[in-house]
Amino acid sequence: MPAPEQAELPPLSDPGKDERAAKGVPVVPAFDGYRALAILAIVVFHVITNAGVTQRAGGSFAGQMIWATGPQFVDILFIVSGFVVFLPTVAQGGHFGSIGGYAIRRAARLLPAYWVSLGVMLLVMASEDGLAMPNFGSLASNFSGMQTTVQMITPQFPIGFGFDTPLWTLTLEISFYIVLPLIASAYFRRPYLGLAIALAIAVGWREAFTHIGQITEWFGIDLSPERTLSLQLNSVNQLPNWAFSFGAGMTAACTYVRLRERFEPERLERWAARALVPALLVFALFIYLAGRKAIGTDFPEGLVPSFTMRQSSFLSIGYTASLAAVMLALCMAPYRLQVPFAHPLARKLGDVSYGIYLIQEPILWFIVFHFTFPAGGGLRPAAIWLLAVIPASVLYGYLSARFLEQPIRRWARRFGRHDQAVQPPSGLRAKAQT
Numbered sequence: 001m002p003a004p005e006q007a008e009l010p011p012l013s014d015p016g017k018d019e020r021a022a023k024g025v026p027v028v029p030a031f032d033g034y035r036a037l038a039i040l041a042i043v044v045f046h047v048i049t050n051a052g053v054t055q056r057a058g059g060s061f062a063g064q065m066i067w068a069t070g071p072q073f074v075d076i077l078f079i080v081s082g083f084v085v086f087l088p089t090v091a092q093g094g095h096f097g098s099i100g101g102y103a104i105r106r107a108a109r110l111l112p113a114y115w116v117s118l119g120v121m122l123l124v125m126a127s128e129d130g131l132a133m134p135n136f137g138s139l140a141s142n143f144s145g146m147q148t149t150v151q152m153i154t155p156q157f158p159i160g161f162g163f164d165t166p167l168w169t170l171t172l173e174i175s176f177y178i179v180l181p182l183i184a185s186a187y188f189r190r191p192y193l194g195l196a197i198a199l200a201i202a203v204g205w206r207e208a209f210t211h212i213g214q215i216t217e218w219f220g221i222d223l224s225p226e227r228t229l230s231l232q233l234n235s236v237n238q239l240p241n242w243a244f245s246f247g248a249g250m251t252a253a254c255t256y257v258r259l260r261e262r263f264e265p266e267r268l269e270r271w272a273a274r275a276l277v278p279a280l281l282v283f284a285l286f287i288y289l290a291g292r293k294a295i296g297t298d299f300p301e302g303l304v305p306s307f308t309m310r311q312s313s314f315l316s317i318g319y320t321a322s323l324a325a326v327m328l329a330l331c332m333a334p335y336r337l338q339v340p341f342a343h344p345l346a347r348k349l350g351d352v353s354y355g356i357y358l359i360q361e362p363i364l365w366f367i368v369f370h371f372t373f374p375a376g377g378g379l380r381p382a383a384i385w386l387l388a389v390i391p392a393s394v395l396y397g398y399l400s401a402r403f404l405e406q407p408i409r410r411w412a413r414r415f416g417r418h419d420q421a422v423q424p425p426s427g428l429r430a431k432a433q434t
Helices: 015-022 029-050 053-057 061-069 071-091 099-126 136-143 147-153 165-189 191-210 212-218 225-235 239-262 265-295 304-310 313-332 335-342 344-351 353-370 379-419 426-431
Strands: none
Touching: 015 379, 029 053, 029 061, 029 071, 029 313, 029 335, 029 344, 029 353, 029 379, 053 061, 061 071, 061 265, 071 165, 071 239, 071 313, 099 136, 099 165, 099 353, 099 379, 136 147, 147 165, 147 225, 165 191, 165 239, 165 353, 191 212, 191 225, 191 239, 191 313, 212 225, 239 265, 239 313, 265 304, 265 313, 304 313, 313 335, 335 344, 344 353, 353 379
């Protein structure tokens, strides 16, 4: 018979947020909505691309805005991860806690649902006659979660078996989870120095691979043009390239907690509302610049416009910094401004969004393999594709969260609970947002 407190939990109760709220660690509602927005934008981008919308939009203003938002909103996911995963350390005054308990929780958060989605993708591939199934190396690369890093070294093992390419983000999340315990305490003590170091890593990485041909020549290595381009494309999908995004989230967590400890909520809301206006204006400028840069390429490949924007240090860092500023200001602003992201419906969508993200490509490829949908880029083809993919993805996301993700995460919390007790400062505990 379940314990009383377990029996009272709603079906989609998030075990991480439940535990944080019970122990007084801030739970910031808008960040659930941010995650939902990012994942829906990415899924919609992939769907309308299959419907021919991006091709039809071309280099028009609409095309620029599509490329500057849909695929670029993956940045939100990394900022959210940096903020949410680092927030308990900030609330504990820099104490990270048990690495073992942390590892169990993070593995339970990502891996089971990820492995199931890979299995679904394999079933979809098996349903297509004549399609070669992945070999052992490809299976090992993808099921390990290190597929993005492996492809950087050995391109013959493609991400998501060559079909489920959005899974590149999982390697970055796992890599960040591995690095975080090593830097958490030091980052807490000097968050702005940490952000500056993250900036240097991101810019240095990007510039190094922009000139990778010249650099390898210094060491007597002669790269073919094909290998040079492969390294440049794959370098965008590595953790160092996104270090500033994760760092922006971590620094935002420090800023959020320290401001809430120092100032009254009413004053913070006024300041945040005022800061939100210039932050939005700057972010809008970078959206426009990113769209122009993304469209300004002669390469026909679908992912190359995203690559060309991220190749620019100025655009990439400016986009991330202004986006993080908007997210931080908005989550401290009055609720009426937050409501698109902090509303319970947006938060529930955020709770099931991981499954939505994982299943989008298997659904898309099943449609491609077995149905003939219009792809002219008009309103009708876009509507047909969206109606075929979005409801099915949301349903899968709900079922995954309800029957797979949340039960496993609750088990992981119980298993590792004795390893890490969260005790935030008393002043913050009274202000915790639930």
